[in-house]
Amino acid sequence: MEMELSSEMLGTRLFSEATMRERLPKAVFKELKKTIDYGAPLDTAIADSVAIAMREWAKELGATHYTHWFHPLTNLTAEKHDSFIDPVGDGTFITEFTGKELIKSEPDGSSFPSGGIRSTCAARGYTVWDSTSPAFVKEIPGGCKVLCIPTIFISYTGESLDFKTPLLRSSDAVSKQALRILKLFGKTPTKVVTSVGPEQEYFLVNKEQYLKRLDLKLCGRTLFGAPAPKGQELDDQYFGVIKDNISVFMKQLNRDLWEYGIPAKTQHNEVAPAQHEIAPIYGTTNVGSDQNALLMETLKKVADRTGFACLLHEKPFAGVNGSGKHNNWSVTTTDGENLIDPGKEPENNLQFQLFLAAILAAVDNNAALLRLSASSAGNDHRLGANEAPPAIISAYLGDQLGQMVDELIEKGEATSITKGKRYNSGCAVVPEFTMDATDRNRTSPFAFTGNKFEFRMVGSTQAIGFPMMVLNTIVADELGKMADVLEKADDTEAAIKKMIVDTLRAHKRIIFNGNGYSDEWVVEAEKRGLPNLKCMVDAIPSLVTDEVIDMFERLEIMSRREVLARAEVLYENYAKQINIEALTMIEMSRKQIVPAVMKYEAALAAGAKDLKELGVKANAQVALINAIDERVEALKLATDELEELVKKAAEKEDDIPAYAKYYHDVVFAYFDTVRKPADELEKMVDEEAWPFPTYEKLLFEQ
Ligand code: ADP
Ligand code: MG
Numbered sequence: 001m002e003m004e005l006s007s008e009m010l011g012t013r014l015f016s017e018a019t020m021r022e023r024l025p026k027a028v029f030k031e032l033k034k035t036i037d038y039g040a041p042l043d044t045a046i047a048d049s050v051a052i053a054m055r056e057w058a059k060e061l062g063a064t065h066y067t068h069w070f071h072p073l074t075n076l077t078a079e080k081h082d083s084f085i086d087p088v089g090d091g092t093f094i095t096e097f098t099g100k101e102l103i104k105s106e107p108d109g110s111s112f113p114s115g116g117i118r119s120t121c122a123a124r125g126y127t128v129w130d131s132t133s134p135a136f137v138k139e140i141p142g143g144c145k146v147l148c149i150p151t152i153f154i155s156y157t158g159e160s161l162d163f164k165t166p167l168l169r170s171s172d173a174v175s176k177q178a179l180r181i182l183k184l185f186g187k188t189p190t191k192v193v194t195s196v197g198p199e200q201e202y203f204l205v206n207k208e209q210y211l212k213r214l215d216l217k218l219c220g221r222t223l224f225g226a227p228a229p230k231g232q233e234l235d236d237q238y239f240g241v242i243k244d245n246i247s248v249f250m251k252q253l254n255r256d257l258w259e260y261g262i263p264a265k266t267q268h269n270e271v272a273p274a275q276h277e278i279a280p281i282y283g284t285t286n287v288g289s290d291q292n293a294l295l296m297e298t299l300k301k302v303a304d305r306t307g308f309a310c311l312l313h314e315k316p317f318a319g320v321n322g323s324g325k326h327n328n329w330s331v332t333t334t335d336g337e338n339l340i341d342p343g344k345e346p347e348n349n350l351q352f353q354l355f356l357a358a359i360l361a362a363v364d365n366n367a368a369l370l371r372l373s374a375s376s377a378g379n380d381h382r383l384g385a386n387e388a389p390p391a392i393i394s395a396y397l398g399d400q401l402g403q404m405v406d407e408l409i410e411k412g413e414a415t416s417i418t419k420g421k422r423y424n425s426g427c428a429v430v431p432e433f434t435m436d437a438t439d440r441n442r443t444s445p446f447a448f449t450g451n452k453f454e455f456r457m458v459g460s461t462q463a464i465g466f467p468m469m470v471l472n473t474i475v476a477d478e479l480g481k482m483a484d485v486l487e488k489a490d491d492t493e494a495a496i497k498k499m500i501v502d503t504l505r506a507h508k509r510i511i512f513n514g515n516g517y518s519d520e521w522v523v524e525a526e527k528r529g530l531p532n533l534k535c536m537v538d539a540i541p542s543l544v545t546d547e548v549i550d551m552f553e554r555l556e557i558m559s560r561r562e563v564l565a566r567a568e569v570l571y572e573n574y575a576k577q578i579n580i581e582a583l584t585m586i587e588m589s590r591k592q593i594v595p596a597v598m599k600y601e602a603a604l605a606a607g608a609k610d611l612k613e614l615g616v617k618a619n620a621q622v623a624l625i626n627a628i629d630e631r632v633e634a635l636k637l638a639t640d641e642l643e644e645l646v647k648k649a650a651e652k653e654d655d656i657p658a659y660a661k662y663y664h665d666v667v668f669a670y671f672d673t674v675r676k677p678a679d680e681l682e683k684m685v686d687e688e689a690w691p692f693p694t695y696e697k698l699l700f701e702q
Pocket of ligand 1: 198452
């Protein structure tokens with residue numbers, strides 16, 4: 001079904017505000033809009049009316065089923081479809097979907113990770129409608145059409161078992177605390193919202209080749225693979241011409257995303273061969289997070305439909321760049337004022353300075369927690385390992401704001417600061433323009449980019465609800481602490497000025513404008529006392545310190561139990577992930593590489609024998625056989641050892657942090673020993689003899 005792209009497709013499968021306005025009774029729409037725009041509590045009396053309109057709309061689009069759509073603690077979304085039909089009692093059926101079904105459902109989702117909050121025998125959980133994220137109809141070509149209703153997911157005991165619940169609470173916390181600050185400036189908007197625009201990186205590989213790689217299928221990344229003769233060194237992929245078949249993929253992707261109301265805007269080739277990026281226009285952290293989940297799912301589905309496999313893993317291939325997800329984040333009032341926009345004269349903009357100071361303090365006070373929020377087994381390959389951004393949290397402000405902050409710290413006030421210069425290229429035909437006052441810094445994990453911060457650490461597979469919740473929380477916390485002091489001051493303006501200077505002085509160590517990838521920065525950061533947590537397992541404790549738990553509880557974002565549960569899920573998830581990788585390695589080594597190489601070895605040996613019978617020395621054959629044999633033996637031994645190491649993990653199972661640590665320090669650390677002889681063998685044997693597609697094929701035969 002070929003269909004041209006058009007902007008009219010935007011939101012055709014979304015129960016958007018415009019659709020609601022058109023289809024809901026006026027009074028109902030007004031009520032609902034108060035909730036969506038201003039966070040007013042939802043009047044459940046309107047649910048029936050919304051349900052009827054939603055059902056009719058979905059059915060017109062061909063939907064036969066509906067589902068509560070939620071974000072369990074897995075980085076994926078969950079759905080359980082129910083058809084719209086209900087028995088009447090006389091053997092006939094009617095279509096039923098009322099306010100009751102819209103608002104609440106009780107799935108027995110006992111198998112989702114709960115970090116000990118829920119045992120399988122106490123399975124009851126609830127999904128409850130989040131009216132601030134619009135419902136949509138999912139359409140699988142040739143498959144069911146399903147009305148998806150975004151919901152939160154909580155246990156029978158009332159604890160959240162998802163990413164959305166704390167995220168919604170954290171947005172409310174930012175709003176509440178930011179409004180207190182704004183009041184000091186004489187402003188009283190109804191609400192403050194946090195926004196996110198995630199830039200998603202991904203790889204596309206040929207589907208048939210993907211299916212031949214057990215590691216890609218089961219782990220999302222290659223566990224073996226010698227480097228191809230060519231990598232990314234020529235910089236010929238970055239922003240390069242998009243190949244025809246990729247363009248076909250992108251067109252279908254855009255169509256699906258636009259129909260879902262996801263405003264996909266920017267697409268381009270990324271640094272590594274076979275790597276690409278897509279960025280939609282930003283939305284609230286809640287809607288942005290839902291949209292990103294749907295975007296990741298759509299990337300995979302459209303890839304599958306167009307002959308590709310989409311790899312979202314942070315490091316699918318050794319030796320070339322991995323994938324991240326830059327989260328552009330800002331805070332705006334319902335009056336449309338962006339609170340982190342410096343304006344024309346940041347040096348005189350006390351309100352901006354105060355928000356900036358609060359954000360820097362938040363990042364400095366919670367550097368380890370923020371790092372943890374972007375952690376996963378996959379992201380460990382990026383952060384602090386083979387590539388940047390480093391695991392050290394710092395904030396980049398650029399020259400202009402950097403200069404302003406320096407002046408504030410040194411002199412207690414900022415007088416004049418650099419403005420963007422006019423630029424003349426010297427080409428008469430090219431127009432002059434004003435340059436930005438500030439450069440960009442690609443090496444900073446938390447970079448100011450004009451009127452937003454870009455949190456660049458987040459991993460490409462991650463549900464962004466968690467990092468965005470953490471960012472919202474720590475900023476709400478600082479704003480609240482500031483408001484506590486400032487509200488009591490006699491001279492508000494003087495107190496604000498003092499607060500800005502004191503805060504910047506106390507937290508200037510977090511500002512770093514230099515090269516975050518350099519070794520010097522690691523040394524310098526250590527001098528400054530900034531945490532450098534190299535792996536996820538070492539970062540998890542930062543989630544469960546007394547101060548952090550107290551912060552989450554004080555701001556009513558998560559209870560102690562909810563926080564502890566998340567730490568447990570993270571540990572568990574890490575251990576499981578590495579366990580799967582280890583088992584996959586063993587399987588590929590024993591059942592694919594070793595037999596294939598031995599077969600090749602045997603053929604060489606037979607050849608050598610024949611040659612000798614003819615009186616030829618066969619020296620080359622014998623040398624090659626010996627070299628191969630040495631490595632096959634090393635691979636077999638290493639594989640056996642890895643199996644032993646995995647078996648021993650069971651001894652630690654009762655102590656979940658130690659268990660995860662063992663998987664990191666012992667099991668994961670051993671992977672290279674297994675991989676090395678295998679990758680060497682790949683470069684020695686006949687291409688035809690190698691049991692699965694090589695890097696060269698995966699990266700260059702898209
Ligand atoms: P940049 O060139 O600075 O990286 P882009 O225009 O490419 O910015 O945008 C990157 C992402 O940031 C997009 O998803 C975009 O919608 C989002 N974005 C732009 N402005 C804001 C903002 N004020 N708050 C949050 N996200 C934003
Ligand atoms: Mg960007």
